[in-house]
Amino acid sequence: MKKLLGSLQISPIYLGVIFTFAYLESIRARVTPGQTINWYILTPEAAAGTLVKAILIAFILRFAFKRYYGVLEFPIRKNAAFSAFGLGLTAYLLVSNGMAMVISILFGTWERNFTDQILLSVNFSYLLDFIVYGGFYLTYLLFQEYKNHQQKLAAYELALSDSRFAQLKQQLNPHFLFNNLNVLDQLIEENPKSASLFLQNFAELYRYPLEKSNSKLVSLSEEVEFAKAYFSLMSEKYGQSYLMEIDSAIPSGKVPPLTLQLLIENAVLHNFGTPEQPVILSVKMTDKLEVSNNRIPFIKPKHQGGKGLQNLSGQYELLSDQPIEIIQTEDKFTVKLPLIPINE
Missing domain, CATH: 3.30.565 (Heat Shock Protein 90)
Incomplete structure (x- = not known):
């Protein structure tokens, strides 16, 4: 698991932010006007499931961006970014629907779970999940790349000033x-x-x-x-x-x-x-x-x-x-x- 997270450039801080966001969102979704607050509202199983989903989305997006970029770098190219995001979304919908089909076949719930209305609502939910958690992941990656870019710029300026100082020192x-x-x-x-x-x-x-x-x-x-x-x-x-x-x-x-x-x-x-x-x-x-x-x-x-x-x-x-x-x-x-x- 640690190797997987390392390949995705995901840090424990990022996972903590995603889990906290998902946990608060699950509490908000369970609270309705006039409802009594109980312990069920505070249970974290929905947030844990969302965290797994967010890691899956990150894995698919990473693969999609490698397909178009080789490596994700700053500054980002817009056309390739949209293409990679679209490829990732398509792959995520296929994977999610494929997993749902397997589960429905195993538990004999195909007819109940695969009506037109349910398919529409479920895929709309998948779409929102990908946009939200994929957006989080890309924002996080680009922030990391921006920091690396700034560090390289600082190192470049230092190398340039060192080089010029050495040359000037030699000449003087x-x-x-x-x-x-x-x-x-x-x-x-x-x-x-x-x-x-x-x-x-x-x-x-x-x-x-x-x-x-x-x-x-x-x-x-x-x-x-x-x-x-x-x-x-x-x-x-x-x-x-x-x-x-x-x-x-x-x-x-x-x-x-x-x-x-x-x-x-x-x-x-x-x-x-x-x-x-x-x-x-x-x-x-x-x-x-x-x-x-x-x-x-x-x-x-x-x-x-x-x-x-x-x-x-x-x-x-x-x-x-x-x-x-x-x-x-x-x-x-x-x-x-x-x-x-x-x-x-």
Whole structure:
């Protein structure tokens, strides 16, 4: 029984509310004007029977919604909801009438119980039961789904803020800032043309996150341009120890801001590249954004990692019905992200 209730997402509180409602309704139905109040009016057997009926209705509705939805989710689609409710009602009437037929045959009461008038009144009662207790069940389920949806939204906002804070913290890190300023100082003396390009990329590194700080999604083309600017700065620091190969054809689609920077940074933080054995990042774009790199892990890892990818996964749970894929082998690490349509 516990397993059945769990599959229906029914809690003891819900059962208690239904039983209380059914019990009060049974008392109200038994009380007529001028009637003496007695113990029979307060007996709970009718409420217990209604509780069983409510569980049966919940079971049938759950089956009907799985037929149209797969899973019940928020927000609900109206057309599918009406279709599922109609399917559930039909199934409930068939089951209830079937059970009544079996009981009538067993007890020999067919002729008494299956007149046109009784069939009409009984099926009207079944209809009201389904509408009332089916409505309770759907309201309860949608409330649960709404709460889950709100929790996911809160988790998404937290993941987004954590991700942006981490990126901003990295960019404002004094060590990071002074390293780049030292590189710029050297380039001004040795190669003014390269210094100008470096300065443009350095400015982009700060402009882009601030400009996109309130955006949940950015176009892939914008993200690629920023990633190129970011990797250009990394190249000034690490030289040929880290290389990036990126597709020239950029499909339409959106991703969360700073996604590519996160994946590039992830590869640099967790792999020890050298000019003789460089870490090569490959950025491929089809219907998904695929970022991979060969693995050359540090003998003593400097960073535990994982937080950035967890935040990114949390964002995708709400932004797309497709999750990100993380594939790690002995010599390669790959992250695949769905591209979110431009109109979303």
